[in-house]
Amino acid sequence: MKFHWFHLMAYPYLPDDFKQRYPSVWVTPPAAELYDPVKGHQVYNDYLDQLEFAEQSGYDGICVNEHHQNGYGLMPSPNLMAAALARRTSRAKLIVLGNSVALYDPPTRVAEEMAMLDVMSGGRLVAGFPVGTPMDTAYCYGANPATLRDKYREGVELIVRAWKERRPFTFNGKYTQLRYVNPWPTPIQTPRPPVWIPGGGSVEQWEWCIKNDFVYAYLTYFGYMAGTAVIDGFWETVDRMGAEPNPYRVAFLQFVGVAENDAEAERLYAEPAQYFYNRCFHLDPGFVGPPGYASIATLRKGVRSQVRDSAAQVQGKLLSWKEILDRGCVVAGSPATVVDRLNDMADRMKVGHLMLLMHYGNMSHETTLYNTTRFARDVMPKLRHRFNEWEDKWWPKDTLPEIQKPAPIGVAAE
Amino acid sequence: MFENDTLRLPSGREVQIYRAGQGPTIVWLHGPHGVRRTDPVLAELAKRHTVIAPLAPGFNNVDELDDIRDVHDLALHYDDIFEALGLDRIALVGHSFGAMIAAELAAHVPKRVERLVLISPFGLWRDDKPVADLFARPYATIDRILWKTGEAPDVMTDPVNFPNDPVEKAVTIVQAMTSVAKFVWPIPDKGLRRRLHRVSAKTLIVFGADDAFVPAIYADEFAAAIPGARKAVIPDAAHMVVYERTPEVMRLIEQQLDERSRAA
Numbered sequence: 250m251k252f253h254w255f256h257l258m259a260y261p262y263l264p265d266d267f268k269q270r271y272p273s274v275w276v277t278p279p280a281a282e283l284y285d286p287v288k289g290h291q292v293y294n295d296y297l298d299q300l301e302f303a304e305q306s307g308y309d310g311i312c313v314n315e316h317h318q319n320g321y322g323l324m325p326s327p328n329l330m331a332a333a334l335a336r337r338t339s340r341a342k343l344i345v346l347g348n349s350v351a352l353y354d355p356p357t358r359v360a361e362e363m364a365m366l367d368v369m370s371g372g373r374l375v376a377g378f379p380v381g382t383p384m385d386t387a388y389c390y391g392a393n394p395a396t397l398r399d400k401y402r403e404g405v406e407l408i409v410r411a412w413k414e415r416r417p418f419t420f421n422g423k424y425t426q427l428r429y430v431n432p433w434p435t436p437i438q439t440p441r442p443p444v445w446i447p448g449g450g451s452v453e454q455w456e457w458c459i460k461n462d463f464v465y466a467y468l469t470y471f472g473y474m475a476g477t478a479v480i481d482g483f484w485e486t487v488d489r490m491g492a493e494p495n496p497y498r499v500a501f502l503q504f505v506g507v508a509e510n511d512a513e514a515e516r517l518y519a520e521p522a523q524y525f526y527n528r529c530f531h532l533d534p535g536f537v538g539p540p541g542y543a544s545i546a547t548l549r550k551g552v553r554s555q556v557r558d559s560a561a562q563v564q565g566k567l568l569s570w571k572e573i574l575d576r577g578c579v580v581a582g583s584p585a586t587v588v589d590r591l592n593d594m595a596d597r598m599k600v601g602h603l604m605l606l607m608h609y610g611n612m613s614h615e616t617t618l619y620n621t622t623r624f625a626r627d628v629m630p631k632l633r634h635r636f637n638e639w640e641d642k643w644w645p646k647d648t649l650p651e652i653q654k655p656a657p658i659g660v661a662a663e
Numbered sequence: 664m665f666e667n668d669t670l671r672l673p674s675g676r677e678v679q680i681y682r683a684g685q686g687p688t689i690v691w692l693h694g695p696h697g698v699r700r701t702d703p704v705l706a707e708l709a710k711r712h713t714v715i716a717p718l719a720p721g722f723n724n725v726d727e728l729d730d731i732r733d734v735h736d737l738a739l740h741y742d743d744i745f746e747a748l749g750l751d752r753i754a755l756v757g758h759s760f761g762a763m764i765a766a767e768l769a770a771h772v773p774k775r776v777e778r779l780v781l782i783s784p785f786g787l788w789r790d791d792k793p794v795a796d797l798f799a800r801p802y803a804t805i806d807r808i809l810w811k812t813g814e815a816p817d818v819m820t821d822p823v824n825f826p827n828d829p830v831e832k833a834v835t836i837v838q839a840m841t842s843v844a845k846f847v848w849p850i851p852d853k854g855l856r857r858r859l860h861r862v863s864a865k866t867l868i869v870f871g872a873d874d875a876f877v878p879a880i881y882a883d884e885f886a887a888a889i890p891g892a893r894k895a896v897i898p899d900a901a902h903m904v905v906y907e908r909t910p911e912v913m914r915l916i917e918q919q920l921d922e923r924s925r926a927a
Contacts, residue, residue: 387798387848387849388799388849391848391849391850393844393845393849394841394844394848395725395841395842395844395845395848396845399729423732533799534800534801535798535800535801536799538802539798539844540798540840540841540844541725541841543837545725545834545838548833548834549830549834551830
């Protein structure tokens with residue numbers, strides 16, 4: 250099993266009465282009123298330090314993602330964050346779970362920037378291509394939900410082809426027309442970096458991932474118990490298509506909090522978790538379901554979007570710490586408790602790549618480092634052997650020997 | 664009461680055409696609700712006219728939208744329909760989304776449209792009077808801005824209009840809304856203002872004075888942009904004005920389409 254440290258980069262200074270005063274954390278929370286860039290300077294630097302610290306602590310990958318106009322996701326450009334991390338890390342793989350391809354015109358820009366990251370980092374890039382949430386795509390970036398998925402697919406096809414082709418080529422697509430496709434630089438990893446597809450629960454993504462040999466990364470904030478149905482759907486599709494049921498085809502996101510015991514877990518993690526669920530995850534229901542965003546096949550299959558469901562679950566409610574734990578949103582407690590729960594998750598879901606949200610909401614820097622350390626020291630070794638019998642074919646292969654060397658610049662040592 | 668049949672176009676596309684009534688032919692282009700079996704406006708029109716109502720692409724199946732990429736493709740698709748039906752000089756009445764299509768058709772192919780009634784059309788934009796974002800609210804709440812009373816009358820929500828299966832009902836609604844979204848996202852301004860001068864039809868614009876979706880000020884915008892167009896703003900009515908004030912709007916339509924004035 251592999252362990253990846255995932256940052257959402259929440260803005261930690263939303264007011265206590267945010268939920269009463271503002272209709273949404275996403276799309277329309279007034280930036281000039283709520284965001285303080287001077288505080289933001291410290292926030293970005295703490296968050297980048299945490300990602301660098303994750304490498305030192307032994308995590309396999311560090312994850313950045315893409316959100317727009319969002320009070321709990323301060324990374325409109327994951328590539329900028331990954332570029333900063335590429336220079337300050339040397340071993341951990343850079344799992345870049347944006348770019349929402351349909352938002353970039355032409356999509357070859359994504360091929361270029363991701364190749365830059367792969368080259369700068371010495372071949373450590375995992376290239377993530379989410380469709381993007383309705384809020385990010387349809388509302389913040391004005392993308393037409395009726396054509397979003399089609400445009401996204403075409404863009405991913407163009408990027409992957411741009412990385413593989415040996416000669417300049419012409420691309421006459423429905424959404425992009427390019428006479429000369431020939432991006433510089435090319436990635437170190439050949440024929441291309443591993444591609445991960447972060448998804449909510451869209452059924453057509455499963456088949457497409459399997460057919461194209463992409464990892465399906467299921468991102469939900471509601472934990473593994475609620476996520477099992479979607480992952481089951483993925484494995485059924487693997488089975489139906491006769492593909493190898495390799496656990497490393499799947500990545501799953503889980504909030505985790507490790508402490509000495511359950512009481513300390515509550516003391517450390519209850520507040521940041523409640524800040525996230527009760528303040529950050531406050532969505533205007535008008536922004537979660539633009540027509541055409543979910544395919545008709547997905548509607549018929551009854552797999553509803555995670556944002557829509559999640560928003561419905563927490564809208565107008567205040568979740569207690571107990572409810573957050575009982576629902577499995579956060580797996581928290583003593584190392585034994587966490588190992589137990591994550592073993593249960595591994596048994597149920599067969600997920601080889603575990604993405605861990607170790608910072609959430611307004612968690613302090615110190616608590617974040619503590620959580621990161623405790624998980625690495627007390628939990629990771631007990632789960633490491635899971636799925637050892639499988640080969641991870643969706644992971645950077647350490648092409649360059651020198652990337653095994655320590656980072657050139659000393660990072661904040663513990 | 665409506666018959667419907669499937670028309671196959673030279674483009675290969677198939678269109679569902681609803682027909683009802685007897686008398687001079689009138690073409691009805693529906694709004695975001697599609698063609699409902701219990702539609703009271705169609706029933707009223709059919710009393711004195713042969714009503715022909717093509718279903719907009721995508722409403723039955725969003726895949727139909729694949730090769731209709733923009734408003735130009737959309738206008739030409741409708742031109743194909745009327746060519747196939749042998750309707751050369753039509754009397755065209757459109758509501759809401761259908762009024763936008765009617766305006767686009769009349770601007771793209773002016774000779775095809777002789778009489779034009781645009782009821783609560785969108786397709787123009789003023790920064791100081793924005794058209795409301797119909798898509799930034801849960802579908803269950805859109806009636807609040809479409810109807811003056813804030814809710815749809817029973818005749819429109821009659822279950823006979825929808826599949827029994829709740830999932831299929833949701834699919835029907837999503838396909839309709841997706842079809843509208845495709846041509847107006849994120850702002851319903853796709854250059855119509857630059858084309859409206861081409862309209863040669865005798866045109867009437869009808870708005871509900873209290874339209875909370877497309878403010879009635881847009882009656883002035885359309886009337887100013889279409890040569891010789893008249894406007895009527897009906898008090899105490901909203902975006903669904905033709906449903907809310909049916910007799911009054913019918914009289915306006917009748918006047919506009921009247922055979923004697925048509926000959927004049």
